[in-house]
Amino acid sequence: MALPFFRKGKDKPPAPAAKAVIDPDTLSGETLLTMDMRASGIVVEETSGAPQSPTDEAAILYASGQAESTEQLLHSMLGSDNRRAWLMMLDLYRVQDRDKDFDKLALEYAVRFELSPPVWQRIGSSPAAAKPQTQTESLELPGLLDRKSAASLLQSIAATPKNAPVRIDFSHIEIVDEAGADECVRILSSARRTKRKMQVSGVDRFITLLQDLNRATHSRAVHWLLLLEIYQTLGQQENFENLAVDYAVRFEVSPPSWSDVLAAEVVPAAAAEPQDDALRLSGEIGPANTAALQQIGSYVAEHSNVLIDMGQVTRVDYGTVSQLIGVLMQGLSSGKTVILRGHNALIHELFRVMGIDQLAQLVPYHPD
Numbered sequence: 001m002a003l004p005f006f007r008k009g010k011d012k013p014p015a016p017a018a019k020a021v022i023d024p025d026t027l028s029g030e031t032l033l034t035m036d037m038r039a040s041g042i043v044v045e046e047t048s049g050a051p052q053s054p055t056d057e058a059a060i061l062y063a064s065g066q067a068e069s070t071e072q073l074l075h076s077m078l079g080s081d082n083r084r085a086w087l088m089m090l091d092l093y094r095v096q097d098r099d100k101d102f103d104k105l106a107l108e109y110a111v112r113f114e115l116s117p118p119v120w121q122r123i124g125s126s127p128a129a130a131k132p133q134t135q136t137e138s139l140e141l142p143g144l145l146d147r148k149s150a151a152s153l154l155q156s157i158a159a160t161p162k163n164a165p166v167r168i169d170f171s172h173i174e175i176v177d178e179a180g181a182d183e184c185v186r187i188l189s190s191a192r193r194t195k196r197k198m199q200v201s202g203v204d205r206f207i208t209l210l211q212d213l214n215r216a217t218h219s220r221a222v223h224w225l226l227l228l229e230i231y232q233t234l235g236q237q238e239n240f241e242n243l244a245v246d247y248a249v250r251f252e253v254s255p256p257s258w259s260d261v262l263a264a265e266v267v268p269a270a271a272a273e274p275q276d277d278a279l280r281l282s283g284e285i286g287p288a289n290t291a292a293l294q295q296i297g298s299y300v301a302e303h304s305n306v307l308i309d310m311g312q313v314t315r316v317d318y319g320t321v322s323q324l325i326g327v328l329m330q331g332l333s334s335g336k337t338v339i340l341r342g343h344n345a346l347i348h349e350l351f352r353v354m355g356i357d358q359l360a361q362l363v364p365y366h367p368d
Contacts, residue, residue: 052353055084059349063318067092070346078105083113084349087366091344094123095314103262110235110263117235118366119199119265123344124283124314138167138201143174150183157191165265166191171202173209181222185229192233198264203230221251228256235263278307278341285324286317293323300331300338311342311365321354328359339363 054077062070071092077085086109093102099120106117139156142149153168160166191198210227213219224247231240237258244255279299285292300306306328316324331338340351341363348364351357 055082055088055349056353058085058088059346059353060318062088062092062346063316063321063350065315065317067096078108081112084345086113087118087345088349090118091123091346091365094121095344095346097122106265107235107262111237111260114236114238116266117263119267124312138169138199140169140171141173143172144180145173145176145184146180147183150180150187153184154187157187157196160196162196165197165199167199167201167267169201170206173202173206176209176213176223176226178220178222181220181226185222185226188229188233192229192259192261195262197262198233199267200233200264201267203234203266206230219250221247221253224250225256232256232258232261233264234266235261276307277303278309280309280312282312282314284315284317285313286315286320293320293327296324297327297330300327300336304336306331306336306338306360308338308340309342310340310347313343313347316347316350318350321350321356325354325356325359328356332359337361 054073058070058073058077061073071089074085074089074092078089086105090102090105090109093099093105099122102120106120109115110117139153141153156168157166207227207230210223210230213223214227224243228240228243228247231237231243240258244258247253247255279295281292281295283289283292296308299308328338338360339362340356340360343351343362343364345364345366348362348366351362356362
């Protein structure tokens with residue numbers, strides 16, 4: 001297996017972050033380190049790490065401490081369908097705690113890509129420090145969605161403060177009776193019209209259940225209407241319109257109309273704190289935080305399976321990447337598996353540019 005390895009030229013003192021300029025010619029001329037570990041089946045080859053695309057350039061700009069230039073470049077790419085650039089911009093807003101900008105762009109993201117937008121969570125804080133200051137418990141709808149469970153949904157919405165999202169877990173539903181479906185449509189529609197923010201979990205499983213019900217020979221119109229309302233809530237316009245056409249043909253009535261709203265955030269179902277022994281890092285990894293690299297080195301030396309959680313890492317400094325690679329190589333040379341998880345889109349693109357995706361399994365915050 002051939003892997004790229006990078007190191008800044010020793011004769012080049014690092015420029016101050018505020019004055020850093022990304023010059024492709026300079027990057028392509030960097031001194032690179034080649035390592036040969038044929039005994040372990042790994043050959044590390046020279047490569048430049050120069051940007052090959054605007055997203056590559058944005059990742060390197062950000063890693064070099066040029067957040068303003070990064071934002072300008074990413075903003076210029078938002079007119080395209082480059083989903084990676086959109087995710088990078090959303091994560092830049094998360095790092096900078098710009099929740100209003102995030103919400104606006106998240107809505108545009110949902111409309112453009114017909115996908116549920118990413119979930120707000122400030123990077124650099126604990127997972128519990130989500131945007132709402134008055135977070136509420138998620139309502140877990142039971143196995144039977146009937147009038148009683150729909151009433152619980154209505155009560156939960158009423159009890160949730162206006163500035164906090166309503167959190168609904170659909171993952172336990174196994175049966176949907178007609179009365180429950182009808183009430184659920186009415187409640188979700190009312191919440192949408194009053195612009196209540198919503199977070200939902202287990203919704204993919206619930207959609208599959210409703211699709212199965214709608215494929216039945218004697219399907220009920222109310223189940224179709226509930227699925228239409230779910231698509232509307234999630235901001236999935238294409239799925240909504242396709243189903244609306246089928247609904248009109250099947251029942252020979254006019255379907256509901258689409259309306260643009262802030263799409264619900266899809267979040268994981270509530271779970272216990274992770275029990276693995278991952279190394280959890282936070283903040284910036286760079287010259288000002290040399291302790292992080294020391295932690296990684298010690299962790300790699302002491303564990304046969306290397307699992308590093310970077311969910312709260314805001315930035316990996318460009319000049320520090322070579323040191324990070326060197327530490328990871330220590331594990332690889334010993335036959336260890338290396339997994340880096342939870343990192344934001346800006347870091348993920350940097351890792352791709354620098355070839356870390358060839359050294360470790362990457363499990364980013366936003367799935368590819």
